[in-house]
Amino acid sequence: MNEPLTITPETKLGELLERYPQLEQTLLDHSPAFAKLKNPLLRRTVAKVATLQQVAQVGGVPLAQLINQLRAAVGQRESDFSESQSDSRPDWLHSHAVTASLDARPMLEAGEHPLVRVLNALKDFPAEAVFELVTPFSPAPLLEQVRQKGYLVFSETVEPELIKSYFFKPPQP
Numbered sequence: 130m131n132e133p134l135t136i137t138p139e140t141k142l143g144e145l146l147e148r149y150p151q152l153e154q155t156l157l158d159h160s161p162a163f164a165k166l167k168n169p170l171l172r173r174t175v176a177k178v179a180t181l182q183q184v185a186q187v188g189g190v191p192l193a194q195l196i197n198q199l200r201a202a203v204g205q206r207e208s209d210f211s212e213s214q215s216d217s218r219p220d221w222l223h224s225h226a227v228t229a230s231l232d233a234r235p236m237l238e239a240g241e242h243p244l245v246r247v248l249n250a251l252k253d254f255p256a257e258a259v260f261e262l263v264t265p266f267s268p269a270p271l272l273e274q275v276r277q278k279g280y281l282v283f284s285e286t287v288e289p290e291l292i293k294s295y296f297f298k299p300p301q302p
Contacts (some may be wrong), residue, residue, distance in 0.1 A: 136200045138192055142166075142184050143176035145199070155202050159195060160188030162266045170240045175270055183269030189286070219283050221297045222259065229254070230261040236264060244271050251275065256300045265290040 133146045134140065146166075156163045163184075165171055181199070181233055185192040191300070197207040231250060233243035247262060254260055267284055275296050276282045284294040 133203075133205075134197060136181070136188060136205055138182035138185075138196060138218065140181050141177065142179045142286070145181065147178065148249075149199075149203050152199055152202055155199060156184070156188075158225045158244060159190050159198070162188045165237075165266065168240055170236075170242065174242050174244075179270045183267075185274065186267045186284075187299070188266075189289075219281065221299070222283055222295055225257060225259045225297065227261045227295070228258040230263065232263040232267050233268075234263060242271075243268070244274065247271060247275065248278070251278065251280065251296060251298070254296075254298055256298045258298065260296040262294040262296070264294065266291050267292050268294065272286075 135144065136146065142190065153166065158168065166176070179187075181196060182192055185195045186194070200207055207296065216288075229250065231243065231247060233246075236243050236246070243262070243264075247260075251260060267286075272282050272294055281297040281299060282294065283297075284292055286292055
């Protein structure tokens, strides 16, 4: 094997599991949400782009705890990692009604990834409108891709397996 992979919040899940396959069980022990890693489609698609910071969000696990337990399992030193996440709803979500919604839970149960469907729906989405995505876990890599397309993003956990993510396209100046 090449030089060791230093485990950080930016480490890609796929790279981590390729280098340290024994860590899959450590992840599974952290959260039932990580059992979805056994789905071959999600494993091929999500693992390639998801960082450990995003994985921690999905699993509802404190980032520092996840990173340090993974590091300890492969003999790396523990470290401090900051976790910045706002739980308060943004103003745009208070002042604008949800104009479209997609419940992706059936798609995910069937092993499908909602990314293409969400991006297609947002392609012609009007400015100052709110799109709601309902999932059983935080779709962190999808949220990041939507954010990169210029949308504001906010997620909230309604219940343990009910996450609502909102996308808002701000007006262009």
